[in-house]
Amino acid sequence: MTSVTLRPGGRPLSGAVYGCLLNVQDELDRLGDAINEAPYNGAPTGPVMYVKTPNTQVADGTPVVLSADVDQVRVGATLGVVIKDTLTRASADQARAAIAGYTLVNDLTVPHDSLFRHPLKQKCRDGFCPIGPCLVDAADLPDPDGLTVRALINGECRQQWSLAELVRPVATLLADISDFTSLYPGDLILVGMSPDAPLAGAGDTVAVEIDGIGRLQNTLVAEGESAR
């Protein structure tokens, strides 16, 4: 097993961090008929993307500060895919060959119901994207689509979901994104977030686990308080 410790913003994570909405089957199913009603007016025809801005990206162990207007956050346990070769309008096979490796990501999100506009206030707060601790070489995880993702709060498993539920499996997802948005070496793609992501608040220790990749753990602290 080959793995390197990750430092957000440094190599090999020098690029953009993109998340994907509606890439988990259960997420789509729960929308039900609403998907065809205003304001959505129909299922998306391609991957629905969002950005986790550089201010959100922190390492394993870094305390995450919740500002006074945030009571709770969803623990968005997911797989992060790191790119090693540029993908532009690629096939799934090309995409698979361009994966450097995998890591854990906690896509912390302020709960929100509407999926109409971009969720900056919900997803782009400082520290809201813990990443790491390691990058596991792609060759050591030949079948990422069979992995199980767990979200833990204070050591207790609060959610478990399988990457078999992805609407677009990893390689297909990358290929479809690259139809309109090229992916570059150092970019990180979060493959999706399950709708049952548990809620946590200040004082909680939150963690993401995938067997074979490890555990990413951070503590949530209230603004003005230091980490315990």
Place this chain on the structure above:
Amino acid sequence: MKQARIAFEGRVQQAWEDHGKVRLADGRRLDEREVTWLPPVTPGAIFALGLNYADHAAEIAFKAPEEPMVFLKGANTLVGHRAFTPRPTDATNMHYECELAIVVGKPARNVAKADAYHYIAGYTVANDYAVRNYLEGFYRPNFRIKSRDNCTPIGPWLVDAADIPDPMNLRLTTRVNGETTQEGSTKDMLFDVPFLIEYFSAFMTLQPGDVILTGTPKGTVNVMPGDEVVTEIEGIGALHNTIIERKA
């Protein structure tokens, strides 16, 4: 002072505007056609405002928003002055958007409007193309319409903030093949530059190099392969771009 990032003689260089010429660090002065223009900043986050001019909001049939309508895009979108932007063959309406771009100069968190200008490094011009018929309803505007490769020309110059005493009173003009198709003024923004700095910094830290595209006024029209589109902002620059066909 106006500065640029260019490629010349096999390397990326900083350059400066000098009486209509491009001056290199070694003092040589070049014609702007002799160099390859790159985006004038290496951006961190790229924010963009939708519907930030009332007349454009009315034009695309939305009522004006009550808080800034913001989306983010990737660095894959950026190309420099005199570059090419592909138009998909199935586009039915691909239009330019002339926008004042703010470049953040230092970390900004909880900054009041009154102090906002201290956090700005400078300004440039962006052309935030949209393929309107790709618009969908989730996290709208979706990436396929707004975060496309090479669909956000930016430049030519990064102009020092100190040289633009009132960014909220600048004329914006777009010309397609020499004909003026879009005119407006930054004074008509719904949410102005100080407001936006306060707004973003209230919930996140803006970082040096972050870029905020502040929206476009009325006058967005469809463009076709071969069209030359010049988006110009008074005192900041004239950004040239040519539409090409996206090959299958």
